[in-house]
Amino acid sequence: MSGxxxxxxxxxxxxxxxxxDVAVVLAFFVVATVLFPLGIGPESNxxxxxxxxxxxxxxxxxxxxSLDRLFASDYEDxxxxxxxxxxxxxxxxxxxKCAAHWIVTGLPLVVLAPFLGVAFGLDRPSLLALAATxxxxxPTLSLIGGLAAALTLGARRSGALLALLAxxxxxxxxxxxxxxxxxxxxxxxxxTHLAILAAxxxxxxxxxxxxxxxxxxxxxx
Amino acid sequence: xxxxxLEVTDLACRRGGRRVFDHLSFALGAGELLALTGRNGxxxxxxxxxxxxxxxxxxxxxxxxxxDVRAEPETWRGRLAWxxxxxxxxxxxxxxxxxxxxxxxxxxxxxxxxLDDALLALDLSPLAARPVRTLSAGQRRRVALARVVLSxxxxxxxxxxxxxxxxxAQAAFRVVLQKHLAAGGRAIAATHADLGxxxxxxxxxx
Numbered sequence: 001m002s003g004x005x006x007x008x009x010x011x012x013x014x015x016x017x018x019x020x021d022v023a024v025v026l027a028f029f030v031v032a033t034v035l036f037p038l039g040i041g042p043e044s045n046x047x048x049x050x051x052x053x054x055x056x057x058x059x060x061x062x063x064x065x066s067l068d069r070l071f072a073s074d075y076e077d078x079x080x081x082x083x084x085x086x087x088x089x090x091x092x093x094x095x096x097k098c099a100a101h102w103i104v105t106g107l108p109l110v111v112l113a114p115f116l117g118v119a120f121g122l123d124r125p126s127l128l129a130l131a132a133t134x135x136x137x138x139p140t141l142s143l144i145g146g147l148a149a150a151l152t153l154g155a156r157r158s159g160a161l162l163a164l165l166a167x168x169x170x171x172x173x174x175x176x177x178x179x180x181x182x183x184x185x186x187x188x189x190x191x192t193h194l195a196i197l198a199a200x201x202x203x204x205x206x207x208x209x210x211x212x213x214x215x216x217x218x219x220x221x
Numbered sequence: 222x223x224x225x226x227l228e229v230t231d232l233a234c235r236r237g238g239r240r241v242f243d244h245l246s247f248a249l250g251a252g253e254l255l256a257l258t259g260r261n262g263x264x265x266x267x268x269x270x271x272x273x274x275x276x277x278x279x280x281x282x283x284x285x286x287x288x289d290v291r292a293e294p295e296t297w298r299g300r301l302a303w304x305x306x307x308x309x310x311x312x313x314x315x316x317x318x319x320x321x322x323x324x325x326x327x328x329x330x331x332x333x334x335x336l337d338d339a340l341l342a343l344d345l346s347p348l349a350a351r352p353v354r355t356l357s358a359g360q361r362r363r364v365a366l367a368r369v370v371l372s373x374x375x376x377x378x379x380x381x382x383x384x385x386x387x388x389x390a391q392a393a394f395r396v397v398l399q400k401h402l403a404a405g406g407r408a409i410a411a412t413h414a415d416l417g418x419x420x421x422x423x424x425x426x427x
């Protein structure tokens with residue numbers, strides 16, 4: 001476990017040294033979502049209806065934006081070899097990388113989203129639901145994105161390939177994440193959606209580390 | 222009890238359908254250094270990566286104290302210190318932080334005095350607080366060597382350890398390598414230059 005925490009701590013420290021990388025991602029999230037009210041116009045009913053979908057899509061794109069460097073920087077400077085040679089499972093190392101990614105992108109998105117939701121005219125319960133679904137759903141995005149990043153490691157145009165691989169796999173999370181707020185709007189409880197999002201996160205947690213480790217070993221050969 | 226022995230039998234590797242080496246056998250006892258020589262592309266790096274289980278060999282076995290290392294790969298990796306072509310250093314972290322992180326990633330908690338010793342051995346003490354990205358190629362190489370020293374692993378796998386090192390740094394490297402061997406450690410180094418230490422040598426044919 002000490003290796004796991006050491007790797008998370010190292011990645012967080014690296015981000016701390018270069019906060020610009022994360023700031024760009026968060027700025028993208030803010031700008032992309034704010035463009036919709038500007039483009040569509042101040043029709044508050046329409047905006048409130050599309051808010052959840054727009055915010056969820058923007059969160060998905062924003063988290064993908066920073067993923068292509070997730071393993072690439074370690075691959076390029078040789079640190080990946082050290083991870084491959086570490087005397088603890090590579091699956092845990094892959095999980096640690098995703099955990100660090102979630103802390104620096106997923107978590108800030110969860111915090112930012114309710115503020116942006118105000119621009120769409122969402123009411124208070126909807127804002128709460130938005131934050132809750134993002135909190136449960138964004139780890140899945142980091143894990144699936146991490147898998148895509150590991151698979152495209154060393155490939156040319158890995159950024160575009162990564163998006164093509166990860167986006168279809170994120171569709172279930174997107175549907176239930178955005179759907180939860182729609183359910184709220186028609187006055188129903190969104191716990192079912194939340195439970196499904198949690199289930200998706202757990203499935204990703206139980207499967208992607210192994211797939212990531214296999215992909216990383218392949219890249220190391 | 223026989224001294225712990227690293228034994229390689231009939232190792233063969235293919236990359237992309239091309240034979241890199243086959244029927245490679247050697248043994249390495251305590252305190253021994255093996256120099257891998259051979260032309261560019263003769264498979265020195267591939268052999269080192271195969272020993273570290275980074276590349277899957279097509280045939281043959283690597284045994285440590287009689288047991289196949291692939292049976293318990295994590296225990297085996299814990300015995301290795303690796304110096305590759307790439308240093309595996311993070312440019313945004315200082316020299317000291319890089320060494321600490323590398324040790325923690327090996328699951329160890331290095332004592333401050335051991336870290337200072339490793340820095341001193343490679344003449345890095347004045348650079349300890351500098352971010353690695355501000356260092357020259359030779360200085361980075363020395364940091365990577367300090368990482369190997371700090372690991373206290375019994376087996377060192379070194380790929381061109383003398384690359385980019387100036388004469389005093391090469392001398393410092395010889396001192397730490399000799400100390401490692403005198404303490405019963407082993408080292409396998411792929412090299413073009415003379416290591417300056419008595420070593421058995423294995424020439425790979427291209």
